[in-house]
Amino acid sequence: MAARVVAVSRSGTHSFSKPNQETIRLLTGLGVEGDAHLGTTVKHRSRVARDPSQPNLRQVHLIHSELHADLRDAGYEVAPGELGENVTTEGIDLLGLPTGAVLTFGGTAKVKVTGLRNPCQQINGFQSGLLNKVLGRAEDGSVVRKAGVMGIVLADGEIRTGDPIEVELPDPPYRPLEPV
Template identity: 55%
Template sequence: MNSPSVQAVARDGEHRFSKSLAETIEIVAGIGVAGDVHAGEKVQHLSRVRANPAQPNLRQVHLIHSELFDELGKSGFSIQPGDLGENITTRGIDLLSLGRDTLLKIGGDAVLRVTGLRNPCGQIDDFAPGLLKHVVNKTDQGIVRKAGIMTVAVSSGMVRPGDPITVESLSGLHIPLERV
């Protein structure tokens, strides 16, 4: 497997499904991606704001592994970085196997703490009909969500394509990811 790295970065200042690619994004501790609609200490996703606007934002920065795009391509989907609304597209790291509270050090200064799995909704089928069943699978063991992970910003820093990613477990315990 390749050394874990950033493949692409994206942000969007409006609530849209996909995000625009950028040359660099700024991670702001406690907030998320500067200029992104989902940045903030409190929840920013519209459905969650309607339910309880005071809840903490556990979905500040969204990461997806580019290997998912390769897998989806074999099923006839052409997915590019930013298309599924992620801020950081990675390569060479099994994001879905990380434990809750794992730290991701990206580039020189940015640090993200993993909070859980992205729970894709029906909007994903509006983007590409039939895609939802490829990123959410029901198995005998339960539901498998493949649409990336959610994180919060621990340390500020600039992130750009090519930046290395280092994984660090805080406690040594592996707490399986759940949807957030």
Template identity: 45%
Template sequence: MRQVHLIPRELLDALRIGGYDVSPGDIGENITTSGLDLESLPLDTELRIGATTVIRLTGLRTPCVLIDRFQAGLKNRLLNGMPGPPFRAGVMAVVSVGGVIAPKDPIKAILSQAPHLRLPPL
């Protein structure tokens, strides 16, 4: 359920504005996206990345104490200092079709079949 961790670039930008010095990869994510509202996508959404890679969203990443080891107070900021879901720390996914991905590869979201279920905390 937790093979790949994705974080939207917009979340990192908001954290930096809030005084946290975070850059892509700093808090354990494997992929940083841009222009996708990851936390709002439904369960089992497929993300097609680059030419061949497909991953399936399995849940919201629950912020853990390890985030505070990176920077004090960051976990609390992710739990209740951001608009949207009860916490914002990106999403988790599993690999459906492996492949090589590279920076700036396009990402296409393919929604799961209705009814759309919210991503559960993982």
């Protein structure tokens, strides 16, 4: 299956879920036009409280639709945008990408993957018990984060449902994704 965009979402407020849109526009070095997380410095409220001058490595949030399917199998109903993602993908192992991988959407818009989303308690406010489904443990006891990846915008462009996604890996050695 070729990698593609399932849905695009944005919200101008710091709401948990983001309504789906026909298109979203990425702005180089800033994020999603009209989204509350747009900017060169951190916009997530907890991070702003700690240090508002930190670079914004979370300009774009991406989740794989396969997570939604897994959650449905576990008894949860989650639709694109409801976990706060800007781009819902299909056919790409987002969590398996290395740090620095570049995703190109529709041939123009580019996002560089900076790390994993670190899910928080707000997910349980959306649906009770959901946090335990997007966090797990590996055989070695380490935490496995399943709530998508974060990235920064490298090139302007519009993204719409159905757009193809191309992946460009960085030069080896690859660095595994860590929470950002």
